[in-house]
Amino acid sequence: MRDLIVKLGGSVITNKAVKESPRIDVIRSLVGIFKDRFRVLIHGGGSFGHYVAYEVGLNRRPVSFEDALKVMKSMDRLSNIVLRSLEEFNVKILLMRPREFVINKELRLYKVFEDVLVKYKKRGANILTHGDVVVDIGRYNFSVCSGDVLALIFARIFRPKAVIFLSDVDGIYTKDPKRDPSAKLIEDISGSELVGAFEGSSSTDVTGGMKLKVETIKRISEITDVYVLNGFKLDNLKRFLSGDDFVGTRIRKE
Numbered sequence: 001m002r003d004l005i006v007k008l009g010g011s012v013i014t015n016k017a018v019k020e021s022p023r024i025d026v027i028r029s030l031v032g033i034f035k036d037r038f039r040v041l042i043h044g045g046g047s048f049g050h051y052v053a054y055e056v057g058l059n060r061r062p063v064s065f066e067d068a069l070k071v072m073k074s075m076d077r078l079s080n081i082v083l084r085s086l087e088e089f090n091v092k093i094l095l096m097r098p099r100e101f102v103i104n105k106e107l108r109l110y111k112v113f114e115d116v117l118v119k120y121k122k123r124g125a126n127i128l129t130h131g132d133v134v135v136d137i138g139r140y141n142f143s144v145c146s147g148d149v150l151a152l153i154f155a156r157i158f159r160p161k162a163v164i165f166l167s168d169v170d171g172i173y174t175k176d177p178k179r180d181p182s183a184k185l186i187e188d189i190s191g192s193e194l195v196g197a198f199e200g201s202s203s204t205d206v207t208g209g210m211k212l213k214v215e216t217i218k219r220i221s222e223i224t225d226v227y228v229l230n231g232f233k234l235d236n237l238k239r240f241l242s243g244d245d246f247v248g249t250r251i252r253k254e
């Protein structure tokens with residue numbers, strides 16, 4: 001499968017329990033597996049963005065430019081690591097940071113300056129982007145534009161074959177698999193069925209945890225198929241890419 005949008009979840013490419021701890025080997029392996037397959041690569045915040053965002057109160061109260069900048073700089077450190085891996089594999093890709101093309105209002109997406117993205121797409125560019133802090137014209141001055149929401153923004157523009165979310169579990173479960181042993185993996189479902197099949201829970205995610213992720217996935221599934229797969233199970237990812245049986249969640253386009 002080619003022409004994908006791939007989101008490397010922060011839960012895979014960092015250790016979320018320890019501040020600013022990248023998993024460099026995992027990043028390298030995933031870039032190696034997906035390098036000829038993606039048009040757009042997105043990465044989450046993990047223990048970089050989410051951690052510093054929590055420290056400064058982003059998405060909970062108004063933040064100063066200085067505090068917003070701290071989160072941006074943290075994300076820059078992570079995206080530099082991802083970029084270095086991409087360079088090692090000689091992937092031709094352009095980094096575009098959402099702080100330069102997105103405005104939020106009251107924590108929600110308000111405006112995307114799409115024109116420049118569309119022009120790059122027409123010229124054949126591959127894009128790297130990441131969850132970021134953006135200007136918010138509501139009460140909070142700045143807020144988060146998550147990697148999950150970016151997957152939706154780029155799916156609208158790039159119309160990929162599929163959008164792939166990689167996280168640290170096998171897919172979307174009926175409940176949080178780390179807290180509830182009775183959680184069952186959802187294997188194949190339509191976007192509209194997904195929202196009902198899933199029970200919300202909180203996670204250490206400043207952007208609304210799993211509920212928001214599932215709602216965003218539902219909206220992407222109106223454009224293209226979505227897959228949620230385990231980013232640590234490399235053989236499973238290879239099987240998926242070559243069209244063999246795989247473990248994960250498929251959300252069918254409807």
Ligand SMILES: Nc1ncnc2c1ncn2[C@@H]1O[C@H](COP(=O)(O)OP(=O)(O)OP(=O)(O)O)[C@@H](O)[C@H]1O
Pocket residue numbers: 008009010011012043044045046047050147166167168169171172173174175176177178198199200201202203204205209210
């Ligand atoms: N119903 C569910 N199905 C699957 N995972 C769930 C569910 N409910 C909660 N989770 C948790 O969601 C986590 C993945 O979301 P999380 O936002 O933490 O990671 P991510 O999106 O990969 O990271 P980032 O936001 O930094 O990109 C998993 O580790 C899992 O424990």
Ligand SMILES: [Mg+2]
Pocket residue numbers: 044205213
């Ligand atoms: Mg997340």
